[in-house]
Amino acid sequence: SLKLSHKVRSLKPSSTVAVAARALELKRQGVDVISLAAGEPDFDTPEHVRRAALEAIEAGRTRYTQVQGIPELREAISSKLARENGLSYAPEQITVTNGGKQALFNAFLALLDPGDEVIIPAPFWVSYPEIVSFAGGVPVFVETRAENGYALDPEAVRAAVSERTVAIVLNSPSNPTGVVYPEEVVRAVAELAAERGLLVVSDEIYEHIIYDARHVSAARFAPDNVLVVNGASKAYAMTGWRLGYAAGPRPLINAMNALQGQSTSNASSVSQWAAIAALEDSREFIAMAVGQFRARRDRIVAGLNALGLATPTPEGAFYVMADTRSLHQDELKAAQLLLDQARIAAVPGTDFHAPGRVRLSYATSMAQIDEALARIGKLVGVQV
Numbered sequence: 001s002l003k004l005s006h007k008v009r010s011l012k013p014s015s016t017v018a019v020a021a022r023a024l025e026l027k028r029q030g031v032d033v034i035s036l037a038a039g040e041p042d043f044d045t046p047e048h049v050r051r052a053a054l055e056a057i058e059a060g061r062t063r064y065t066q067v068q069g070i071p072e073l074r075e076a077i078s079s080k081l082a083r084e085n086g087l088s089y090a091p092e093q094i095t096v097t098n099g100g101k102q103a104l105f106n107a108f109l110a111l112l113d114p115g116d117e118v119i120i121p122a123p124f125w126v127s128y129p130e131i132v133s134f135a136g137g138v139p140v141f142v143e144t145r146a147e148n149g150y151a152l153d154p155e156a157v158r159a160a161v162s163e164r165t166v167a168i169v170l171n172s173p174s175n176p177t178g179v180v181y182p183e184e185v186v187r188a189v190a191e192l193a194a195e196r197g198l199l200v201v202s203d204e205i206y207e208h209i210i211y212d213a214r215h216v217s218a219a220r221f222a223p224d225n226v227l228v229v230n231g232a233s234k235a236y237a238m239t240g241w242r243l244g245y246a247a248g249p250r251p252l253i254n255a256m257n258a259l260q261g262q263s264t265s266n267a268s269s270v271s272q273w274a275a276i277a278a279l280e281d282s283r284e285f286i287a288m289a290v291g292q293f294r295a296r297r298d299r300i301v302a303g304l305n306a307l308g309l310a311t312p313t314p315e316g317a318f319y320v321m322a323d324t325r326s327l328h329q330d331e332l333k334a335a336q337l338l339l340d341q342a343r344i345a346a347v348p349g350t351d352f353h354a355p356g357r358v359r360l361s362y363a364t365s366m367a368q369i370d371e372a373l374a375r376i377g378k379l380v381g382v383q384v
C-alpha cells in the first residue's frame with residue numbers, strides 16, 4: 001500500500017472537525033441537529049468588506065501579490081496595531097497569511113528544531129500541540145483549573161521552562177475557556193520570555209470578542225520577544241476568506257516569508273483588499289456582534305447552570321465550558337449523549353485537557369440556543 005510519512009501519520013484529526021462531521025452526517029439523514037461545535041461567527045461578512053472585495057475583482061486585483069502581503073494591507077495592519085494595541089511595527093515586520101493558522105504553522109516551522117519545547121497553557125486550542133509536534137517540537141502543558149477561572153500562574157509557566165524551551169503560547173481571550181489574562185499576568189509572562197530569551201506566541205485572534213475585561217497584547221511589554229498572531233476570521237466574520245497575519249522580530253518574519261514563498265505564496269489577493277476595509281472601518285459591526293454574543297453568553301450560561309451543568313461565565317471568545325459529569329463522568333460519552341439523545345453537537349474536552357467538560361459554541365442564534373437548552377432540559381428531566 002501507499003507509504004505515508006511519519007510526520008503526517010502522527011497528525012491527529014481535529015476533534016472539532018470529527019464532531020462536526022458526525023453532526024453533518026446526522027443532518028444528511030434528516031435529523032435536525034443543533035450544532036454548537038463550530039468555531040466561527042454566524043454573521044455575514046460586513047457589507048463594506050464584501051463591497052471592497054467586489055471592487056478589487058472588478059479592478060483586476062486578481063494576480064499574485066508579494067508573498068508577505070500587499071504593502072497597502074501591511075500599512076493598514078501597522079496602523080491597526082498602533083491604534084488598537086499601542087504597538088509599533090513597521091510594515092516589513094508584518095506578514096500576511098492564509099488564516100491565523102498558517103501564521104502559527106509558519107512560526108513554529110521557523111522556530112523549532114527536533115526536541116525544542118513549547119509551553120502551552122491548558123485547556124488549549126487543539127491545533128497548538130499538533131502544529132508544534134508537526135514542526136518537530138514538544139508541547140509542554142501548564143494546566144489551569146475551572147475552579148480558579150482558568151487563571152494562569154506566571155510562576156507555573158516559569159517552572160515549566162527548561163533548557164529546551166523555545167516558546168510560550170498565550171491565547172487571550174482563549175479558545176476554549178474564554179479566559180482573558182489580566183495585564184499583570186501578560187506582563188509577567190512577557191518579562192519571563194525576555195529574561196530567558198524565549199518567544200511568546202501571542203494569539204490575539206479573539207481580542208475583539210470580549211465582554212467585561214480588557215485585552216492587552218504581550219508585545220506591549222517585550223516587543224523583541226513576542227510574535228503577535230491575529231486575523232480577520234473572528235472579528236469580522238471572515239472565516240472563509242482565509243486572512244491572517246503576524247507581527248514580530250524581523251528575522252522571524254523573514255523566515256516565515258521564506259517558508260510561505262515555497263508553500264502557498266500570498267494569501268488571496270481579493271481577501272487582502274477586503275481585509276483593508278475590515279481593519280479600517282468595522283467598529284459598528286464589532287459592537288453589534290459583541291452585543292449579540294454577550295446576550296447569548298448570558299442566556300446559555302444561566303440556562304446550563306439551571307440545568308445542573310455547572311458553567312463558568314467566560315470573559316471573551318464565544319464558547320462555554322459546561323461541566324457534563326451529571327450526564328456522564330466521561331466527557332466523550334457525555335458529548336455522545338448530547339448528540340444522540342438531544343441532537344446537539346458539541347466538542348468533548350478530552351483533546352484539549354478539559355476532563356469532565358464539553359465545549360459549546362454560542363455563535364448561533366438565540367432561538368437555537370433556547371431550543372438546545374430545552375433539549376438538554378428534556379435529557380436531564382428539568383424544565384427551563
Ligand code: PLP
Nearest residue numbers: 039099100101125175231233244
Ligand atoms: N487561533 C485560535 C485560538 C482559533 O480558535 C482559531 C480558529 O479556530 C485560529 C487561531 C485560526 O483561525 P483562522 O485560521 O481562521 O485565522
